[in-house]
Amino acid sequence: MSSPCDPEHAPVGDVGAALMMVDSRLKAIYDDKTRTDTEQQALTEQAVASMGPGGVDDLLDGVCTLIYMFMQWLRRAHEDHDRDVIEYVVPSLVASMGMMRKSVRPEAIPTMAGLVIAAGTGLSPSLWRMQYGDWTGDEMNALEATALLLAEHINRITDDRDFAARLIANALSSVDQ
Template sequence: MSSPCDPQHAPAGDVGAALMVIDSRLKAIYDGRTETDPEQRQLIDQFTASLGPREARDLLDGACTLIFMFMKWLRMACEDHDKDVIEYVVPSFVATMRMMPKSVPPEAIPTMAGLLVAAGTGLSPSLWRRQYGDWTREEMNPLEATAFLLAEHINRITDDRDFATRLITEALSRADQD
């Protein structure tokens, strides 16, 4: 029986734009910048201000697609080592998010953990979230932080700072060829 949260029913969204945001954050951190470059921040602010409601929804769905794809890769990697992705990933992410109160307020942590569990069990994070209503403004930074933390976690375990970005770009290239 198919779930209403099955990824086949989910919009992919603007994965490219979501990946661009996450990749720019990764590069900033890897370059030793803890604060976003003012010029980069201005470009991101201009980009997000230019989004209409449809484009904003596409960006949110793209971020959820990134979370799904990252968790799928982590699930396969965990299974190769007889580990459970939920047990291996979620507790450390919750602990990390708790250390980020400016970006992830405590009340957003259960939702972000739920997104990880949904994706880790093969469900669409965006469809899972839609069951509970529209996204709130307060969930935007936590959503970005969740995708960022997953990408950084993948990069760290592969010892390759570009692995997560390459994982997605290669998947998008394969999808374009099909």
């Protein structure tokens, strides 16, 4: 049965820019650079401001595509061990976001949990979210945190700090070919 939230109907967005944003955040965390969250946020805001309105929408769709791809990979990895991806990924994601009080507003966490559940069940996160209206400002940091936490989760279970970025880069290069 087809759903209006099927990924085939979803815009892919700027996956490259979304991946660059997530990967640079991960590298800053892993390398424990002296750059502060405030400096990183200013750089992100500057990059987003230079994109214009269409570029921001493409970036949002790109982040949702990353979340979808990460959740599909996680779903297959968990199914190989007879585990439910929702049961094993969502609670730790929600708990982690709950600890990020300076970056993630509590009211955005249920939306991000729903977004991840939608992706984990094969629905497009961007189309699922679109049902509820426009993105809010409070959801921007939460969306970035969701993609970051999923990428870090993949890197942790593969014991490879670059696995999630390589996973997406390989998928992008196979599409180009």
